[in-house]
Amino acid sequence: MPQTHPHPDVDRVLLDEQQIRERLAELGEQIAEDYADEPPILVGVLKGAVMVMADLARQIDLKVEMDWMAVSSYGSGTKSSGVVRILKDLSGDITGRNVLIVEDIIDSGLTLKWLLSNLRSRGPKSVEIAALLRKPDAARVDIDVKYIGFDIPNEFVIGYGLDFAENYRNLPYVGVLLRSIYED
Template identity: 55%
Template sequence: MKEHSISPEISAQALAARVQELGEQISKDYADKAPLRIIGTLKGSFIFLADLIRAIRIPVKVDFMEVSSYGNTMASSGNIKIVKDLSHDISGENVIIAEDIIDTGLTLNNVMSMLYTRNPASLEIVSLLVKSQKMKLDFPVKYTGFDIEDHFVVGYGLDYQGYLRNLPYIGSISPDFPAASYVRKE
């Protein structure tokens, strides 16, 4: 029987430090533009977003969108489906989209284009992880946590088949990883 493991990529301590830095930078950049609305993309960004907004020192409102393009595979299908739209109007607001990971950016291109039609005062992107060598995003990423290699990662909100979001770190897995039966030892 093959031994399956998660290869650690980014430690919990490194994640906490970088998220704190991102929160401080956003606080500085938007100090005279508050309040700020941050839109978390569900489901993967929820842990990152929770930690990020605690690191932001200016007034901030939160909303969520759920957009799907992966299904149960490790590759984006390129087709997006809006599962949950925003609860509030963003017209005239300074908005930052909080992403867990930007892979190709094709899904985010569609989301950004749609949100621009809602007339925000500004619209920026913060992403915990970016695969820049693979990215085809038409919009700049103003705030990046970590630039990573092109492999499938889990933990800190990122999942595989709905599992492994609860890992306190970011790790990579192989395509045959048995996510449903993995028991964390640490």
């Protein structure tokens, strides 16, 4: 059911709480089936993936470990250049392990492409991606994403971990931010 009273800075709700919850349950079930014999280590990408990681992990009926990375891409404003640095690295070794990167959103794919290369260089058994959102029209590189929650239009979205200037992450839905907020 659509959110009837979104935050005043939200133009419209794109995905409500129930839609997100149902899709994460479906993804969790599929991940549990795919990794039944050898559970993955979930690697969340801070800060945006916190909500997705927490809710998705609870839907995976396996023993899964969780770890976190924080990366920063250099660029101007809201655009990524693909030049990345690690702000927080993994706590453990992933050699020989199945790794499932958990992302909130895939825009250009430049940072994720770098992250995939970095993690693959560490000798894991496999590296796959689960993303709540993907913007196909914003893609600048081709990234193979095994688990996708929703493909969305190329609009500025907030909520459910997604932010603008570190705000709005706590909204329980994904909404389109009013242009007047980020174009000022």
